[in-house]
Amino acid sequence: MEDLLSARLQMAVSLGFHIVFACIGMVMPFLMAFSHWRWLRTGQKEYLDLTKTWSKGVAIFFATGAVSGTVLSFELGLLWPEFMRHAGPIIGMPFSWEGTAFFIEAIALGLFLYGWDRIHKWVHWATGVLVGVSGVASGIFVVAANAWMNSPQGFDWVDGQAINIDPVAAMFNKAWFTQALHMTLAAFVSTCFAVAGIHAWLLRQHQNHPLHQKALKISLTLGAIAAFLQPLSGDISAKDIAQRQPAKLAAMEALFQTSKPAPLLIGGIPNEDKQRVDYGIELPGMLSFLAHGNFDAEVTGLDQIPKDQHPPVLITHLAFQVMVGCGMLLMAVGLAFLIIQWKFKHLLGHKGFLTVVALSTPLGFLAVEAGWTVTEVGRQPWVIYGFLRTKDALTPMPGLVFPFMLFTMLYLVLAGLVTWLMIRQIRVLHLAYKPLAVSG
């Protein structure tokens, strides 16, 4: 396999693996803190058990997230030394803040996991919240670094070198806020629905199990709220991209010709050779509206972008469809839950509803992976948009297919193991925890 392709795939696999653990690391602490808070307030023992059960699972995820993150910080240099030579001094700042946030997170996590009965109960609770807060902060910092790759600023590019570096301007680039907002919401959507799905599945097998009922309510409530905010934030992102990365927007929408007004494409398979889309549904004027807030606005198509700067259209478009599709489905599930919770409480334990929630377990994470594919593949062929091409950032080391295969295998094995460990965790939970009575 070609070295460039191997390196890109290795990066994609490593990041795609890490992001799952990162999302869980950001959101689970909040779910735990909520349940923990209910325990401290109400003294209902299920909440304590739920907090402890979750925290055991989370410890496994944390360790895996931490080591895969460590790998990433080396991989940036191992695979893209030319990128890091330029970018390091410019985006070092968010990374150093991220390091600080990790440190606090790690300390708070140690206190939380091992602090039962050792520290004051409310201090203990606060350490749990701190884990979540610093997790989200670290996520925002890395995403700011990534946003800079999409919207580079804070330096002057002279003869292929960055000079007059202003790291503060670089960190607060035009994309950082929209991306950070969208990502943070995505972390909540994906983790909450995954957690809810698993507990819904278990509720199908263990009717009215109080632990799972509580877990389902907590996670679905939070997930549903985030799922409603997500498309709003996505709309801001899309308007943003229309300004700063027209090539990405054109690839997302497979818009080969500049159009005025431009239709929104739903589904469809772009054919890059023939410059057309097969089997799509077009909503007239909608893209103009979504991108520029006006049904008659002109939207730049790929024809206005030099051929050697086209991102891969097929992948970007399909990934975008998958993300939005998953987002819509999750919103529907969230809406159903809110209505049931509000008006038809007795249906909460209904098998049909539980099945639907269980089926939506992977959708959030699927959307996250697809969304990152849109962002990262849609930025191609650039690694620093408009300044440095991905191929020029590559390490001179040959044979990159070997590390690619090594890490892919490693991550596959780890993913399998983590899943297996979770199943064992649940099995033991059910052995040890036989509820006697049904409670609300």
Place this chain on the structure above:
Amino acid sequence: MFYVVVLFLGLSLLMYCLFGGADFGAGILEAFTTKHAREKGEKMTYQAIAPVWEANHIWLILVVVILFSGFPRIYTEISVALHIPLTLMLLGIVLRGCFFTFRHYDAIQDRSHDYYSRIFVFSSIGTSFFLGIIAGAMSLGRITLASNVTFAERFVAPWLNYFSFSVGLFACCIFAFLAAVYLMGESEEKRIRKVFWWQAFRANLATVVAGGFVFVAAKLDGFDLIGLLVNHPLGMACLIIATLSLPLLWYSLNLGWVILPRLLAGLQVMLILMAWVIIQYPVVVQIAGNQGLTLENTRAPEASLSVLGWALLVGSALILPALFYLLRSFKGHPWHAEPGH
């Protein structure tokens, strides 16, 4: 701000060698323990490491972040030339981190436990070994910037040599020693203390032998280590003090003291690290037939160093009290802020 950043770089490296090192060492020791003592030791290792495990390895991340934002060329040149050992070290870091946690958190205790342990032990050895190899390769001076050389010369020769291997071996031994001294202080049972006493003893012997081997290997590779030491009396002094403090360490260990031996073991690691820095000062990465990479000639623009320095300063103002609180909460005694945590 340049100096603030350098200070943090040195400090993070030291902390990683001490805390991370003792952490690796605990894994290495398990390889040399009988089954029964291992179960006891495993529990202790877990109790000693677990609450601070996450914090330990962040020192490494700090080193990496400071390097790529403050001294980008050091980061990129090492990444290119030492791609292979770095990848192998990462493999070790991933495996030992995961399996250490899996071993403890697996809800069901069965045969899988042995597999976790085995992988944890092997990857602890591997990680320490490759960490040493990387350090050795940075000093040996076979890293080349030329692109018109063969694959072997550019990507293999810099680290595949006697000297780097001997440093790798040395790293394994000294980490095991650190861990043994640390864990001995943790154990309350006399019998277990005895086990760790023997381990510390053997690890100490091995460290001295491996240290000697480093000099032999340097000779074999035509690297004038002794000459460098003679020319840098301060570096020489560090090594001599490190060696001379050994009898004191053993004396206090035999008295059953806890704190002093740990401090001394930590001091020894620090002195060896200092000697390494001093004898090649100001160079950090020796480059074949070229001026070496120094902190000075690879430094990022002032604006970058300045925000980096501030981030580190403000960060530590937030972190230090928290870290102190963490250590206190689990030990009830602030003096335990030492190797192995």
